Amino acid sequence: MRNLIALISVLFIATSVSASDEKLRVSWFSKDKIREIIGDFPAPGSVEEAYDFQVLLDYQATRTQAECDEAAAEKTPTLKSMFGDLLTKKEMRRVWPHFIEAYATVGLNSAISKKLFDRPRPFNANPAVVPCIPLATSKAYPSGHTMIARVFARMLSGFYPDRENEFMHRADEVALNRVIGGVHHPSDIVAGKKLGDAIFEQLLQN
DSSP states (O other): OHHHHHHHHHHHHHHOOOTTOSSOOOOOOOHHHHHHHHOOOOOTTSHHHHHHHHHHHHHHHHOOHHHHHHHHHTSSOOHHHHHGGGSOHHHHHHHHHHHHHHHHHHHHHHHHHHHHHOOOOHHHHOTTOOOSSOOOOSOOSSOHHHHHHHHHHHHHHHHOGGGHHHHHHHHHHHHHHHHHTTSSOHHHHHHHHHHHHHHHHHHHHO
């Protein structure tokens, strides 16, 4: 997620964007709105947190090297890394200009959310969790990869509605890979999908 935040910084410096800028309109939810959309993450020591860790450990015990390699290939969440196998080069060139604003918007909301909730990554909270992909240094809740995959999938479905099931399924795979890789709790994924959907609806309004 550091790469995503770095891109946002470059966009802000290069275009002097604001919430109402005509060149690049990057909008964000207030902290209260974010909390309303996704709620708090499972409390430490709760039954819900125990379930999160059990799911992580179950995947850890059964994951394959191929699954870890796939998850690692998505470390930097871009249109190509997540959906490149579903799009031709021509389609990629066609849609990408429409995705820049969404990329920056998701990244900013992700950064705000992670700072707000300050949830440790699962491998930092439980030494039994051993990731098989490069470690993430940002906080866990909500999952930024899930957010961007969800928004991109819904946008792609607008361009190619007959392939909506493919795009949404791929977004779900990207999200699950973060759990399989050991860098996100399942509840981070659930929250990421909720916030991603809310961001998409906001982008439509803009």
